[in-house]
Each structure stands twice: as C-alpha cells, then as structure tokens.
Amino acid sequence: MKKTVLATIFSAGLMTVAGSALAAGNASNGEALAATCTACHGADGNSPSPMFPKIAGLGENYLYKQLQDIQSGERSVPEMANILDSSSDQDLQDLAAYFASKTTQLSGAKDDELMLNSGAKVSALALGEQVYRAGNHETNVPACSGCHSPRGLGNAPAGYPRLSGQYAEYIEKQLRAFRAGERANDGEARTMRSVAEHMSDAEIKAVASYIAGLH
Ligand code: HEC
Numbered sequence: 001m002k003k004t005v006l007a008t009i010f011s012a013g014l015m016t017v018a019g020s021a022l023a024a025g026n027a028s029n030g031e032a033l034a035a036t037c038t039a040c041h042g043a044d045g046n047s048p049s050p051m052f053p054k055i056a057g058l059g060e061n062y063l064y065k066q067l068q069d070i071q072s073g074e075r076s077v078p079e080m081a082n083i084l085d086s087s088s089d090q091d092l093q094d095l096a097a098y099f100a101s102k103t104t105q106l107s108g109a110k111d112d113e114l115m116l117n118s119g120a121k122v123s124a125l126a127l128g129e130q131v132y133r134a135g136n137h138e139t140n141v142p143a144c145s146g147c148h149s150p151r152g153l154g155n156a157p158a159g160y161p162r163l164s165g166q167y168a169e170y171i172e173k174q175l176r177a178f179r180a181g182e183r184a185n186d187g188e189a190r191t192m193r194s195v196a197e198h199m200s201d202a203e204i205k206a207v208a209s210y211i212a213g214l215h
C-alpha cells in the first residue's frame, strides 16, 4: 500500500516537471499545423527572406518556449499577432517538434569593412570571430561559444538556440532588441540582455555576419 502511494506521487512529480519545462511534441501532427507558417518561414522552416528568421533545427525546447512567449505576448512579434490564438499547448509542442526535426540551410557569411569608435577599420568576419570565440574582456562581453557551442549548434536540452546559418539581419535585430530591453523573454537571469548590453554596434554587426556562415 505504502509503496503504491509513493510510486504514484513519484510519477506525478515527474509528469509535472516534464509538462512545465520540456517539449514533448509529435512532429507529424506538427507538420499538419505548419501550413499557416510556410508563407513566412518556408515549408521546412528555412525562410526564403531575411525578414523572417529560419526556424528549422533551432531545438525543440527553444522553439516551444518561443511559441509560448509569442502566444502570451511576453515576446512581441506583431507579424504573428493572432496566428497562435487558437493553438493548444500540445499544438505548440507539435509545431516545435516538427520544425526542430528539419535541417537548417546555411546562408553564408558576407564580409564588410566596419568602423570602430576609434575610427579604425576592421573586417567584420575577423572581429565577429573574435567576439564569438573570446568575447570582449575589456567590456565584459562573454564568449558566445560557451553557450551557443563552438560551431553555433546551440545546446538543445538547455534551450540555448542554434545560431549557425541564421540570417545576419535577424541576429543583428535580436541583439539590438536584447540590448535595448525590447526583447526581454530571457528570464530573470537576463541571460541575453546582460550579454548584449555591453556590445557596440560594430561588435553586433560583426558577430551577426560571422554567425550567418558559422557551421
Ligand atoms: C506573417 C509572417 C509570419 C507567419 C505567418 C509566422 N511567423 Fe513566425 N515569425 C515572424 C517574424 C517576423 C518573426 C521574428 C520577429 C522578430 O524579429 O523578433 C517570427 C518569429 C518566430 C519564431 C522565433 C524564432 C527565433 O529564432 O526565436 C518562431 C519559433 C516562429 N516565428 C514560429 C512560427 C510558427 C510555428 C508559425 C505558424 C504557426 C509562424 N511562426 C508564422 C513572422 C511570421
């Protein structure tokens, strides 16, 4: 008797943890729901235009969290207003599973010359690689590779998104939004706001160009 009660409590506890923190979607159900997404994000999540982020292969937990945040308004995405209004929590998990299962297509990096505050000119890819791999000790910018992985693949179980192959324009926009506090769905730890708040415009542009080609 005692054993049964304990076993029930234990499995109920596990279900709560899994239900609140982790996505458990069904990719083929998600494929059927994804028809409303393709106009902007492409049929397989590789958006044809840099106006829309690629969502293929970003990681199931990350995608699920963003869909929850966009649905609740915690993350403001005006282009997606009302699209998720009638989606159930299971729908969000299924959509996340579907797009997570798709392969990201690389965009390719393009090099530019950037002007630093000092007036010196540098190659965007060289500065971007330095920021990505080493951060900036003088201004307290941490290395991106520590969380997003050396090849930009992220850390799917931890919900650190894949960055590799994402459009530079979108990366730049997100870093600016975190820096300005306009995107604030990175939790009480302010993980990305505290990374971006110390970055210069040149560092943001440079790391965004570098990430587009990183793989
Ligand atoms: C009318 C265009 C449009 C449609 C349709 C649309 N989205 Fe989006 N979506 C966007 C834009 C624009 C952004 C990025 C906003 C920003 O810059 O923060 C975005 C962002 C996202 C993100 C966050 C990506 C990231 O890297 O953090 C996810 C996930 C997402 N959309 C999933 C979906 C899903 C799933 C659907 C279908 C149910 C959908 N979207 C339909 C325009 C659209």
Ligand code: HEC
Binding pocket: 053, 065, 131, 132, 141, 142, 143, 144, 145, 146, 147, 148, 159, 160, 161, 163, 171, 174, 175, 185, 186, 191, 192, 195, 207
């Ligand atoms: C301590 C871990 C950590 C470090 C260091 C870190 N990130 Fe992040 N990053 C995260 C997490 C966690 C998120 C997702 C936040 C959320 O849930 O919306 C994220 C999200 C992002 C996004 C948004 C991705 C998308 O698809 O919308 C970009 C862009 C990004 N990080 C770039 C960087 C860059 C560039 C650096 C280095 C200068 C960096 N990050 C350093 C943890 C980190």
